[in-house]
Amino acid sequence: MNTSQTDTTFTKEDGAILEEVMNIAFGKASSELATVVDLRILLNAPKVEFLQADDLLRWIKQDTADNDTLNMIEQNFWGKYTGSAFLAFPTSASKGLVSLFEDDDLPPMDEENPLLVKENLLEIGNILIGACVSKVAELLDDEVTFSPPRLIPRMVVDNLANEARLDPDKVAILIKTVFHIQDKDIKGFLFLVAGEESMAWLKTALQNFMAKF
Amino acid sequence: MILNQILDTIDIGLVILDKDFKVRYWNRWMAMHSGIAFQEIKGVSIFEFYPHLKNKKLLRNFKAVINLGNHYFFPQKLYGYLFPFRPESNFVKDINHMQQSCTMGPLRDDEKVIQYAYISVKDVTEAYxxxxxxxxxxxxxxxxxxxxxxxxxxxxxxxxxxxxxxxxxxxxxxxxxxxxxxxxxxxxxxxxxxxxxxxxxxxx
Structure with a gap:
């Protein structure tokens, strides 16, 4: 594919196709997650936005404003589709998330052992992010690799813009979904942010996807 | 052939498992540190040699790698090590096992279907x-x-x-x-x- 000659401007139709691709991918991810973690994880129909980095943080903030502090898991992925995923959930939901794997053969979760708590949150984030991103990549005929996830604990929502180091001039594709772990009644947000470098490929990949139907 | 040379000479352990946890590849680094030759472990379940790996956490994440295409990371700070090898240096005191940072990820066939999982093993004892x-x-x-x-x-x-x-x-x-x-x-x-x-x- 010669991406240098591809028009990278995203139209409304491209956005609609991307939303549809995400919808299918997240549906697959949701059903396959059940086989891995033995939980029903619902992923809402995703919303796609094309924003500048500055607006992006404002958008995240607007969605998470009901919470004073968030735990955020950040994980980068790269392939032809390259970007960062952010899983954000209220700090108060951490306890519920940590308890998801309490049946492990490991000693019972010591809530005061920050390393174990952190590891469990990272594992959940890794599984959720990995499932969603891999399924999107699979649908678009790509393969992605992941960096280890990082936990940004107790991020004050009001400070989001100050703490993130994003290039304000860069345009990003933002995909947002709400995840809901039914049995535990835990809700949070998943944001996928892809930079300009993925746009040319993504536009062509979406056209190729539609050409199959 | 060149790829085999690379895999056998890199300073990192590499194991490839099929969906039944049978060892399909075991590079020279793994053979050297484990004392188990590739021919000996080839086609045998990894659990026969390392039964401690058969735990819920590893099984869950192996499933996530095979079914979802995820990657999973075994940080030294939490696990210490996956494979109980001796530290490489003869002068390391107070540490019985090589400290390792490991990654597990999917491997696909020509039709892009995930058939195997790899585990890479990095010796981080000195850094630790x-x-x-x-x-x-x-x-x-x-x-x-x-x-x-x-x-x-x-x-x-x-x-x-x-x-x-x-x-x-x-x-x-x-x-x-x-x-x-x-x-x-x-x-x-x-x-x-x-x-x-x-x-x-x-x-x-």
């Missing part, structure tokens, strides 16, 4: 020893400062919060209930010693 020594030295130093009233306990705590691999709040929560019959300096001294022993015993 260095980090532990550095943390020990820092804690000893902070303890002295606090004891001599050269530094407020809160400042020492804040340095620890910044540098140790947990968030500040978490360290505080763990160590912030001083018995009323001790003064603050004695308490922070105790806390530092506790943290130091945890690091020394490899719990951090």
């Amino acid at each position: 020893i260095y980090e532990t020594n550095l943390a020990s030295a820092l804690l000893t130093l902070l303890e002295k400062y606090v004891e001599k009233n050269d530094m407020p306990a809160e400042e020492a705590q804040s340095i620890l919060d910044e540098l140790l691999p947990t968030s500040g709040g978490e360290v505080m929560a763990k160590h912030s209930k001083p018995p009323k019959d001790k003064d603050t300096h004695a308490v922070i001294g105790d806390q530092l010693v506790d943290i130091l022993s945890e690091i020394a015993s490899g719990n951090r």
Whole structure:
């Protein structure tokens, strides 16, 4: 594919196709997650936005404003589709998330052992992010690799813009979904942010996807 | 052929497992450190040689790799090691096993269907020893400062919060209930010693 000659401007139709691709991918991810973690994880129909980095943080903030502090898991992925995923959930939901794997053969979760708590949150984030991103990549005929996830604990929502180091001039594709772990009644947000470098490929990949139907 | 040379000469362990956990590839690094030749382990379940790997966490994440295409990371700080190998250096004291940072990821066939999972094993023993020594030295130093009233306990705590691999709040929560019959300096001294022993015993 010669991406240098591809028009990278995203139209409304491209956005609609991307939303549809995400919808299918997240549906697959949701059903396959059940086989891995033995939980029903619902992923809402995703919303796609094309924003500048500055607006992006404002958008995240607007969605998470009901919470004073968030735990955020950040994980980068790269392939032809390259970007960062952010899983954000209220700090108060951490306890519920940590308890998801309490049946492990490991000693019972010591809530005061920050390393174990952190590891469990990272594992959940890794599984959720990995499932969603891999399924999107699979649908678009790509393969992605992941960096280890990082936990940004107790991020004050009001400070989001100050703490993130994003290039304000860069345009990003933002995909947002709400995840809901039914049995535990835990809700949070998943944001996928892809930079300009993925746009040319993504536009062509979406056209190729539609050409199959 | 060149690829085989690379895989056998890189300073990293590489294992490839099929969906039934049978070993399909075991590079020279793994053979050298485990003492198990590729021919011996080839086609055999990894659990026959390393039964401790058969735990819920690994099985769950193996499934996530095979079914979802995920990657999973085994950080040294939590696991210490996956494969119980001797440290490479003959001069390492107090550490019985090579400290490892491992990654598990999917491998696809020509039709892009995931057929295998790889596990890469990186020896991080030296970095671990260095980090532990550095943390020990820092804690000893902070303890002295606090004891001599050269530094407020809160400042020492804040340095620890910044540098140790947990968030500040978490360290505080763990160590912030001083018995009323001790003064603050004695308490922070105790806390530092506790943290130091945890690091020394490899719990951090």
